[in-house]
Amino acid sequence: MSYDTIVIGAGHNGLTAAGLLARGGRRVLVVERRGEVGGLASSTEFNPGYRTAGILHDTTGVRASVIKDLDLEKHGLRRRSEPVPVFLPERKGTGLLLHRDPSKAAPEINSFSARDADRYAKYQAFHSRLGRFLLPLLNGPSPPVAGNDRSDFWGMIKAGMNMRRLGRKEMIEFLRLAPMPLRDWMEESFETPLLQSALAAPGLSASLLGPWSPGTATGLMMYEAVRGAGIQGGAPALVRALLAACESRGVEVRLNESVSRIRLRAGVVVGVTLAGGEELDGSMVASSCDPRTTFLDLMTPRDLPLDLERGMQNFKARGNVAKVHLALTGPLAFACRPDLEPENIRIGESLVSLEKAFDCVKYGEMPVEPCLDVAVPSLSDPSLAPDGGHVVSILVYAVPPTGTLEWTDARREELGDLVVSRLASYAPELRDRIVGREVLTPLDLEREYGLNGGHLYHGEQGLDQVLFMRPVPTCAQYSTPLEGLWLCGSGSHPGGGITCGPGMIAAAAILNS
Amino acid sequence: MPLQTPFHPRTSELCTSLLWKEWAGYHAVCSYDTVNDREYIAFRHAAGLIDVTPLMKYEVTGKDAPSFLARVMVRNIEKLRVGRVTYCCWCDDRGKVLDDGTITRWSEEHFRVTSNSPALQWLQRCARGFEVAIHESTDRIGVLALQGPASRTILAAAAEAEIEGLRFFRATTGMVAGKPVEITRTGYTGDLGFEVWTANENALPVYDAIMKAGKIHGIEPCGLDAMDVTRIEAGFVLHGVDYFSARTCMIESQKSTPFEIGLDWAVQLKRESFVGQAAILAEQDRGVARRLVGLELDWDDLERVFEESGLPPEVPRHAWRDPLPVYRDGRQVGQATSGAWSSILKKNLALATVNKGWSEKGTELMIETTVDFERKKMKAVVVPKPFFDPERKRT
Numbered sequence: 001m002s003y004d005t006i007v008i009g010a011g012h013n014g015l016t017a018a019g020l021l022a023r024g025g026r027r028v029l030v031v032e033r034r035g036e037v038g039g040l041a042s043s044t045e046f047n048p049g050y051r052t053a054g055i056l057h058d059t060t061g062v063r064a065s066v067i068k069d070l071d072l073e074k075h076g077l078r079r080r081s082e083p084v085p086v087f088l089p090e091r092k093g094t095g096l097l098l099h100r101d102p103s104k105a106a107p108e109i110n111s112f113s114a115r116d117a118d119r120y121a122k123y124q125a126f127h128s129r130l131g132r133f134l135l136p137l138l139n140g141p142s143p144p145v146a147g148n149d150r151s152d153f154w155g156m157i158k159a160g161m162n163m164r165r166l167g168r169k170e171m172i173e174f175l176r177l178a179p180m181p182l183r184d185w186m187e188e189s190f191e192t193p194l195l196q197s198a199l200a201a202p203g204l205s206a207s208l209l210g211p212w213s214p215g216t217a218t219g220l221m222m223y224e225a226v227r228g229a230g231i232q233g234g235a236p237a238l239v240r241a242l243l244a245a246c247e248s249r250g251v252e253v254r255l256n257e258s259v260s261r262i263r264l265r266a267g268v269v270v271g272v273t274l275a276g277g278e279e280l281d282g283s284m285v286a287s288s289c290d291p292r293t294t295f296l297d298l299m300t301p302r303d304l305p306l307d308l309e310r311g312m313q314n315f316k317a318r319g320n321v322a323k324v325h326l327a328l329t330g331p332l333a334f335a336c337r338p339d340l341e342p343e344n345i346r347i348g349e350s351l352v353s354l355e356k357a358f359d360c361v362k363y364g365e366m367p368v369e370p371c372l373d374v375a376v377p378s379l380s381d382p383s384l385a386p387d388g389g390h391v392v393s394i395l396v397y398a399v400p401p402t403g404t405l406e407w408t409d410a411r412r413e414e415l416g417d418l419v420v421s422r423l424a425s426y427a428p429e430l431r432d433r434i435v436g437r438e439v440l441t442p443l444d445l446e447r448e449y450g451l452n453g454g455h456l457y458h459g460e461q462g463l464d465q466v467l468f469m470r471p472v473p474t475c476a477q478y479s480t481p482l483e484g485l486w487l488c489g490s491g492s493h494p495g496g497g498i499t500c501g502p503g504m505i506a507a508a509a510i511l512n513s
Numbered sequence: 514m515p516l517q518t519p520f521h522p523r524t525s526e527l528c529t530s531l532l533w534k535e536w537a538g539y540h541a542v543c544s545y546d547t548v549n550d551r552e553y554i555a556f557r558h559a560a561g562l563i564d565v566t567p568l569m570k571y572e573v574t575g576k577d578a579p580s581f582l583a584r585v586m587v588r589n590i591e592k593l594r595v596g597r598v599t600y601c602c603w604c605d606d607r608g609k610v611l612d613d614g615t616i617t618r619w620s621e622e623h624f625r626v627t628s629n630s631p632a633l634q635w636l637q638r639c640a641r642g643f644e645v646a647i648h649e650s651t652d653r654i655g656v657l658a659l660q661g662p663a664s665r666t667i668l669a670a671a672a673e674a675e676i677e678g679l680r681f682f683r684a685t686t687g688m689v690a691g692k693p694v695e696i697t698r699t700g701y702t703g704d705l706g707f708e709v710w711t712a713n714e715n716a717l718p719v720y721d722a723i724m725k726a727g728k729i730h731g732i733e734p735c736g737l738d739a740m741d742v743t744r745i746e747a748g749f750v751l752h753g754v755d756y757f758s759a760r761t762c763m764i765e766s767q768k769s770t771p772f773e774i775g776l777d778w779a780v781q782l783k784r785e786s787f788v789g790q791a792a793i794l795a796e797q798d799r800g801v802a803r804r805l806v807g808l809e810l811d812w813d814d815l816e817r818v819f820e821e822s823g824l825p826p827e828v829p830r831h832a833w834r835d836p837l838p839v840y841r842d843g844r845q846v847g848q849a850t851s852g853a854w855s856s857i858l859k860k861n862l863a864l865a866t867v868n869k870g871w872s873e874k875g876t877e878l879m880i881e882t883t884v885d886f887e888r889k890k891m892k893a894v895v896v897p898k899p900f901f902d903p904e905r906k907r908t
Contacts, residue, residue: 266786267790267791301641301642301643306605306606306638310638
């Protein structure tokens with residue numbers, strides 16, 4: 001059987017790329033190792049009657065153009081009308097329900113600091129102005145700094161012009177902030193520790209860095225630039241729509257089939273070999289696996305150019321995020337505001353506590369007070385849990401990567417207990433309502449989802465691994481030094497998370513080639 | 514300080530000229546006499562014995578040794594049969610030559626690679642995913658090259674081994690002076706010749722036995738200077754002189770491809786992946802930008818440039834390796850990188866790299882020369898290599 005393109009991995013980026021390629025007239029096959037599509041966005045039953053809403057539960061980065069180009073709304077996708085507020089609980093006090101809209105957020109922030117309420121409006125306005133420069137950068141291929149033809153040159157000029165268009169003051173502010181540690185930015189912006197840490201946290205999830213580490217401000221700016229309101233039903237709803245869109249365009253999906261080798265003939269990709277020995281022919285192979293898996297595991301070592309091999313050995317993918325799923329018999333209620341049933345919760349008392357959690361990671365120790373990014377997806381999709389029950393989805397930021405700590409069964413349970421007791425310190429009824437839990441350490445994530453290093457974003461997103469350096473300069477435009485092999489996963493620009501970004505831009509690059 | 518090879522007790526006793534140089538970290542004799550004519554004549558008319566121990570040696574063993582070397586080398590080493598030797602080069606990812614050397618297949622899973630410059634790190638870097646072990650044996654194995662028309666007779670007398678039947682670029686094992694040796698029919702003189710490989714501790718008895726057997730055939734201990742003339746006559750490129758390893762080059766233009774240094778015949782492109790394959794394929798499509806050629810300097814023009822200064826013509830007394838610009842129609846089109854007066858051919862020879870378009874046989878070029886402190890140009894013609902290619906080398 002011969003295909004125009006064989007996509008490896010049916011995660012949301014693999015499906016996005018496949019759907020868009022099929023839309024461009026290509027005959028596409030998607031090969032998926034697991035028994036279901038969706039990868040980190042797929043819903044799995046972790047306790048009888050309880051299903052997750054995917055490993056990554058934040059869908060605010062999903063690109064509108066993918067929804068439009070693949071007619072996802074026709075295939076059942078619904079966008080949220082407005083962003084979900086994030087609740088920041090306190091042990092003493094009332095907590096803070098943080099809306100993205102500054103006018104809605106103002107009354108809540110006011111009770112902490114009137115100055116911060118005002119600053120928050122300015123902060124959000126800065127992000128939206130910055131978006132004018134960052135959005136084109138994150139919705140298209142990265143400026144081809146490493147390229148050398150004329151069109152590459154114009155791409156760079158355009159990116160430069162977009163930055164200049166921010167205006168002199170804003171441009172200088174951006175350039176001042178970009179290499180800064182998040183702590184410095186947050187401290188000069190706000191005085192409320194709860195607000196500082198809650199806003200900074202998403203900027204720290206993608207790399208092995210703490211808020212005091214230089215360059216972390218860029219991660220946050222890139223995260224904020226692309227935020228929409230999110231998808232109703234979360235990541236699994238996105239996957240369902242993507243699959244339906246793919247099927248309607250004739251994309252073939254084969255589950256429970258793992259690719260053992262990408263096949264080359266005289267330096268040119270000719271297809272893949274499956275674990276069972278079956279050989280599939282394709283004039284192009286697009287891998288949505290992480291780059292290290294793609295090059296170091298799926299290629300015959302002999303076929304891999306040495307520079308690329310070295311680049312991949314140096315590519316950092318130290319997974320420092322764990323996942324905990326809780327099955328509850330009742331709602332997740334917080335002592336500081338019992339009447340509120342928040343859908344998103346962030347627990348991280350201050351920038352200092354975030355940095356201290358990172359200190360543990362640095363030295364390969366179990367975190368003491370890790371930052372928790374909590375979602376209760378059963379609030380918007382009650383089908384995930386039995387009647388009255390709820391699913392709590394917790395991303396545990398700042399846990400030691402596999403290389404620094406041996407993740408034994410005992411440590412997994414220790415981490416689970418730690419997370420539960422940390423959450424229970426804000427929500428005391430939690431313990432009595434838990435009927436089941438699943439703890440996934442970076443090692444578990446590596447094994448279950450085929451993520452080299454267990455990194456949920458397929459690779460860290462420090463300043464040295466973003467834009468034209470993601471994953472390495474020679475592969476940053478989705479093509480690779482191996483003719484016919486393309487990358488279309490989170491290891492490529494614009495990076496990880498449930499965004500469909502890499503799959504979308506890679507498909508365009510493939511269709512343009 | 515440079516090291517002494519295991520043959521040093523003998524070579525140092527014989528080298529009354531005290532003309533030594535440092536070769537890859539070892540003391541090496543340039544010539545045993547104050548001039549190298551005697552040694553050169555031994556190479557071409559009798560036999561010369563030269564200590565080539567400093568040549569770097571790597572033992573590559575293991576199940577994947579053939580496929581590993583096929584990945585590293587431009588030649589398909591998987592096809593090399595046991596008991597055979599081949600010569601080729603290896604490149605970086607961009608198809609630029611790193612080094613050249615011989616590869617001998619001693620058994621199914623044991624190969625020996627020789628190189629001019631340290632290659633251990635590179636070989637190891639290429640080994641991820643291959644079941645191979647790579648060990649350097651440079652300082653454990655002494656190597657003697659016995660080269661010249663009488664070499665076969667001498668070695669047959671000195672060694673208990675099948676010498677008469679050992680064909681060109683074949684390898685065998687045997688005994689010399691009761692010590693185990695490995696013998697390959699290889700060399701760097703372009704003549705009938707052998708190389709004898711032995712463990713350090715056996716070096717002196719092996720050396721003595723060969724010298725003794727060679728005495729009645731006119732064997733001479735030879736140095737690098739005489740070998741340099743013979744390798745130019747044979748048209749062999751020298752790493753670090755006629756081309757430079759991509760590893761040490763400061764700029765792109767200093768690097769060379771296998772095609773550019775005349776190793777087209779050693780490149781096997783249509784096969785499984787090897788390092789540099791894509792770049793070499795692209796170069797083949799694009800066309801080779803420059804070529805290494807043989808030049809024969811015109812005698813009449815040489816007389817003319819000397820006569821202009823009122824001097825009699827003079828030929829170089831030694832092989833030279835100071836690069837000289839090569840011109841065509843007044844524009845530089847390349848450079849000659851080494852050369853020598855061949856007393857056996859009575860020709861003034863050079864190896865030169867010239868731009869595309871000027872490498873065809875018979876192309877007339879001008880080469881720079883200095884006569885009485887004055888720069889001049891004289892005529893040189895592109896001629897086929899090797900300049901000297903005796904029948905006996907192969908038969």
